[in-house]
Amino acid sequence: MTVATEHRSARATLEFDATAVRSRVVRRQVEGALERLALGRRDDIWRSLRLGGRGAPEGRAVLVGDLHEVAGLDGLDALAAGPSSLAYVLLVRTTLDAKLRRQPDIALGLNDERFFVLELRDEAAGSASRRAALLSEYFRALVERLQPDRVRSARFSAEDEVLWLEFGDGLRRAVKWAALPFAAKLPFRPVNAAAREHGQAVLLTGADGSEHDIDAGALRSAVDPVSASTAGRRHAAERATAGARLRRMRESLGLSQEEVARRSGVPQESLSRIENGHRDPRLDTLRKLAAALGMDVPALLAAIAAD
């Protein structure tokens, strides 16, 4: 896959996507696969760039690095200081290392979404600040595709009631507990917070010793409007998929919305909103709809399910 974009006078090309790795063993395998793709390899580039670009060779080369390391400002500066002809290969830590370990070539060939090569062409040569801007633009896009809705670390300052969060893409936020949109709905006051091991939630401990999982994505949306917008679109698409399948099921039975509404007692407006992906049906609503369609809930869910 090749995606080109204009950035002022500079142009960059995201050549292809593949799969990201973390372990050194797999990393070597990936580098081997890249070599076979004739992209070249320079072991010392990453180290030299981290030292401010000293010793970085000119010419087309491949940098293998961990995107989590370079997404920070220091990493961006180091990359921007490197030669403009460098092709950046950014490895992202994922849970798919094992898969890649088995077949790195295939993983690369599949043009998957978890491995990135960014090549700055000659037009991108120029000041370090320009290159930094260009890289930032791409990193933002890449980071979006990483794990912004995972929490790496969390802590709660009971003294000032501030929740400190660090997300999977490196974003750090400190937010007043009372400022979180769901805080008022929760009948407890946290005294401690910690990221769950898998990063999908933050475990809050209340003053009474109770523990509560707060979804990391919900936290991200609460502190990051851009992520909230992205997540909103994703969730809308999910609702639309389920709603469309429900509509097809109803239509396959030759029933109108009005008829199903009459039979089920579910207001037609609600049914319309569910079918159009604007509302999540509750279980009791599904029970009513299933009965109106002449089936039980498992059969209705099977019709909505992917397989």
Added chain:
Amino acid sequence: MTLPSYDAEHEARSTSWAGMSVFRERYGSVLVEIHDVDHGPPHCHLSGLPGGGTARVNLLTLEVTRPAGLRLSTPIRRRLRQRQLEMLDAWALVTTTDRDE
């Protein structure tokens, strides 16, 4: 069907807040959870998948929504299907910021 009264729902929620998760089950190494505070559409989270992976599964479609393209093993899909109704029921106890119904 008789809908639960506000008091009954509140009591159920209070029970949840007393330290019980909305939903948490382990199938071998795989932990299936519904978080106490989350956003819709109804979904559960899986962790401990082969390779240490995690996944988010839509409770209506039972599709893996993240990571895209991940296909769960047949035993896990079967268990999710078996527990689908319970999980959808449990979702009513989740504190959401975007529930529309």
